[in-house]
Amino acid sequence: MVQQLSLFAKVEANQHPLLTKVLSTLTGLPPHKLEYLSLLMVPKNIVKYEPNSKNAQFEQHRLKLNTSFDPSKQKSDYKEWILQATDIPSAGKRKTLTQNLVESCIVLNESQNIESMFDKLGYAVEKEFVVRGQRWCYGNVVIKVFQVLVGEERTPLDSSYVVKCFVNVDKTTDVELLQRSTQELLSLKNELTGLIELEIPDRNSMDSRIGIRK
């Protein structure tokens, strides 16, 4: 499990080339590629929340599956996947979005198919999209600038770009490390002020729970 501290911003398409230049200058590095296919999984049977019933004890979650995108491949051809599950971001007055994240790396054999595998587990694909963009490292901060592509044609959902800056903290109990990481993110935010405004998104929009308590 890692704790992810993050800040987000939106950049219009005409500002994107400038941002790319600025980030490459700031970090002193050319961008690294960022391109993966994501499947958003939901339970096949979503249980309605009924107060005081026994099912109120259990929450259902969305899961995400990521794999390196390859346009020549069919969905069943991908044999390596990262399964990702997230908690709802921590509440309270915070300087960054703070979210716990668990991952597992699944390796399929030749005859297996990710969709039928998750069908057996009780999950089905809700949405499919490709994330395409660039990323940089700045100290411990990872900066991702990307678009979300949808449909068979992989067309951008929106002409603008999403900027996500984050630090993953391995030891969730290390308060000093968390403070230092927060500081690193905030100083990056300062540095980029004027070009982009890094902000904390609404925590409810980052909630993976479904069906109940909503």
Place this chain on the structure above:
Amino acid sequence: MVTTAVLLVQDASPNSITTFHDLISNEIPKVLGRWSFDLKIFKQNVHGSAGGDSQFLYDLSFDNEQGKSITVVNGEAIVTTNDIPEGLIDSGCSNGAADSLDHIIQTKLQGLWLLRQTLKGENGNSYEIRNGEFVIKAINVFLHGNFKNFLIMMEYHGNDVDGVGKLERLVEELGFPKGKLSTGSLGTSPQQPADLAFQYTEALNVQR
């Protein structure tokens, strides 16, 4: 290709377990060290209904292979690993901290699967005999801290196509204690480590 089999010994006693280790010693084995395993048994949550025929989900993990686990559900084996492939890290898919799948099932899939039992194999011995052709691993299995069974796991590393036959002959030749030998396969063709996980559930009779 490695062929495996799991032998669950009936009516094991301290005496018969020592006798077995003596038996192996006569083969002058190479001692490979200690091992242990966890077999977690999940049951479908009646309020969630994951669908499918099976009411149970099994998760097998070995202590000496941290992060690796095999999950068996509805005749499908899900194999997870700790070594994230380079390509996935390169394209930005991963945040670089791989946990075992059972951790996600226990925390995020509670609406569908609930942990009911954990069978623990503790402090087992492993031996390599006949110049590495066979690996024999023996272990005591506990349920809720009480001794439940004595389990012997066998691996055949040779080139013979009929690996199962080789293992069956070995059991007879060496005079292993009596018990239930599981050599089953999950799919139509042998596939490791999925078959091994299936054999564990078969041997320990936790399939329903």
